[in-house]
Amino acid sequence: AQKVTQAQTEISVVEKxxxxxxxxxxxxxxxxxxxxxxxxxxxELVFLIRRNSFDEQNEISGRxxxxxxxxxxxxxxxxxxxxxxxxxxxxCDLSEPQGYSSASKIIFGSGTRLSIRP
Amino acid sequence: xxxxxxxxxxxxxxxxxxxxxxxxxxxxxxAMYWYRQDPGQGLRLIxxxxxxxxxxxxxxxxxxxxxxxxxxxxxxxxxxxxxxPTAFYLCxxxxxGARNQPQHFGDGTRLSIL
Numbered sequence: 738a739q740k741v742t743q744a745q746t747e748i749s750v751v752e753k754x755x756x757x758x759x760x761x762x763x764x765x766x767x768x769x770x771x772x773x774x775x776x777x778x779x780x781e782l783v784f785l786i787r788r789n790s791f792d793e794q795n796e797i798s799g800r801x802x803x804x805x806x807x808x809x810x811x812x813x814x815x816x817x818x819x820x821x822x823x824x825x826x827x828x829c830d831l832s833e834p835q836g837y838s839s840a841s842k843i844i845f846g847s848g849t850r851l852s853i854r855p
Numbered sequence: 856x857x858x859x860x861x862x863x864x865x866x867x868x869x870x871x872x873x874x875x876x877x878x879x880x881x882x883x884x885x886a887m888y889w890y891r892q893d894p895g896q897g898l899r900l901i902x903x904x905x906x907x908x909x910x911x912x913x914x915x916x917x918x919x920x921x922x923x924x925x926x927x928x929x930x931x932x933x934x935x936x937x938x939x940p941t942a943f944y945l946c947x948x949x950x951x952g953a954r955n956q957p958q959h960f961g962d963g964t965r966l967s968i969l
Contacts, residue, residue, distance in 0.1 A: 741897070743897075746895070770954055770955045772957060772958075774958075774960075779962055780943070780945075780962045780963040781859075781945070781960045781961055781962040781963065782898075782945065782947075782958075782960040783960070784957040784958065784959070787955065787957055789955065828897060828898065832954040832955070833954055834953075834954055835952075835954065842954065843888075843900050843903075843913075843954070844897075845890075845897035845898040845899070846897050847895065847896050847897045848895075848896075848897055
């Protein structure tokens, strides 16, 4: 069965510190997709990044970087030099092709609430 | 601007009452989704639709119903059979139903029991 674990329920750091949000997933499929979304206090989730299972390249976008490691089934997210505007809940999502299974195959982690203190 | 509009922002339901949550998108996306979010939990999929006039149950469909008569609209009805409806409901869409597409979300409807 598919599963996404975000073990860090809440993280609080001082502005300008680096912070890493962990995401560990379980799946039997060889083809799958991983996403990170940000949920600010306004409520809507905002897409940050997608990674395909066959593409293990890490990615950097400004202060954000992602480390995808299939060997440890992890897709961790690092914010460098954090800012107060980064405060939000961050979700990791595992999605798999529908296939013939009745399961939806869209699994979100429980989220990590990140607070950046000025 | 293109996006997803959910209404109302807050909704109250009486015992035994059905209520309908609205979701409209002008992104010309084929696929639409409804999620439920409870405090401290991730999103759980209620229903999804990959194309007009077609929809499938998600992981927690019991007590809910949907329709997809127009590409732009995917309303969710919370029926009286849903015994614990208090939650935050999020609607989303993606360009296609393929699972490699990122989803675009509305800003949610918060449903409470009176």
